[in-house]
Amino acid sequence: MKSSIAAGSFAERWIGLEATRGGLVLGVAPSTKWLRHWGLDDNLAGARAFCELLLPTVGQVAAVKAQMPFFERFGAPGLDLAAWFFGECRQRETLAVADAKRCDADDTMDAYADLYFNQVTGLGADAVTVLPFMGTGSVESLCRTAAAGGQAVMLLVRTSNHQADTQSARMADGRTVSEVTADHISALNDELAPKGDAGPVAALIGAPPAEALRLAQRLPRSIVSLPGLGRPGRRIEDCADLVKELGSRAMFPVTTGVLAAGPQALTEVVHSWQEQLRLLRQAHTRER
Numbered sequence: 001m002k003s004s005i006a007a008g009s010f011a012e013r014w015i016g017l018e019a020t021r022g023g024l025v026l027g028v029a030p031s032t033k034w035l036r037h038w039g040l041d042d043n044l045a046g047a048r049a050f051c052e053l054l055l056p057t058v059g060q061v062a063a064v065k066a067q068m069p070f071f072e073r074f075g076a077p078g079l080d081l082a083a084w085f086f087g088e089c090r091q092r093e094t095l096a097v098a099d100a101k102r103c104d105a106d107d108t109m110d111a112y113a114d115l116y117f118n119q120v121t122g123l124g125a126d127a128v129t130v131l132p133f134m135g136t137g138s139v140e141s142l143c144r145t146a147a148a149g150g151q152a153v154m155l156l157v158r159t160s161n162h163q164a165d166t167q168s169a170r171m172a173d174g175r176t177v178s179e180v181t182a183d184h185i186s187a188l189n190d191e192l193a194p195k196g197d198a199g200p201v202a203a204l205i206g207a208p209p210a211e212a213l214r215l216a217q218r219l220p221r222s223i224v225s226l227p228g229l230g231r232p233g234r235r236i237e238d239c240a241d242l243v244k245e246l247g248s249r250a251m252f253p254v255t256t257g258v259l260a261a262g263p264q265a266l267t268e269v270v271h272s273w274q275e276q277l278r279l280l281r282q283a284h285t286r287e288r
Helices: 010-021 032-037 043-060 076-091 106-117 136-149 178-194 210-214 236-249 261-288
Strands: 024-028 063-067 095-103 127-130 152-158 201-205 250-254
Touching: 010 095, 010 127, 010 236, 024 043, 024 261, 032 043, 043 076, 043 178, 063 076, 076 095, 076 152, 095 106, 106 136, 136 152, 136 178, 136 236, 152 178, 152 210, 178 201, 178 210, 201 210, 210 236, 236 250, 236 261
Parallel strands: 024 063, 024 250, 063 095, 095 127, 127 152, 152 201
Antiparallel strands: none
């Protein structure tokens, strides 16, 4: 039996899942590092075993974020593995984000839409991450395709690589590249979701909390994926103001902070992160 959260736009499904499963997004990275850490062979069979070990936990989180290069390195069989894994996520009503960070012209972005979104001939992802630095206009057709199919495009507004000076470069009107990107996302959501709900164009913000908050304030109708938790210097309590600003629109990806525990402790660690996020949201709700 399908649940009601299986229908609707990506944003609607995320908000419904966040209410029941919390805002944690499980990072999926079958890399050489993590396969070896989990005692698996660094090959396609090891990557499949890695994904299979994740499945009991997948149905307990709102979304997964699969780092596509670690699938693509195995060629066509790696893409088949990703499509199979996304199908398993769908069976568990868990959103699947293909973390591909594609960047190209508008016509080739249409081809990427076929690859990432099509459930029959493609990977069947619910969302794909995109770099907008060939011009934000180049991603508009992909965003329209996502809107029509109930999926989402997640545009990189600010990377966690703080040495990437391009993002902080200022345009002629004084806005930074990150601010221009955030404003373009908001304009697209106004066009593609005119009813006023969260739209199909989401944002990736890897900036430190204070800067992330300033950018999030420019994104009143976006799902926002925030800096990945679990790494040194990324404390969950520093995100309190972001949670106040974004509420259920906030996504919190965790990769290292979960995978480092190994498969035996995976579910326990995921539940620990979910509880921390629940308490943070609860504190925000009390303040309101």
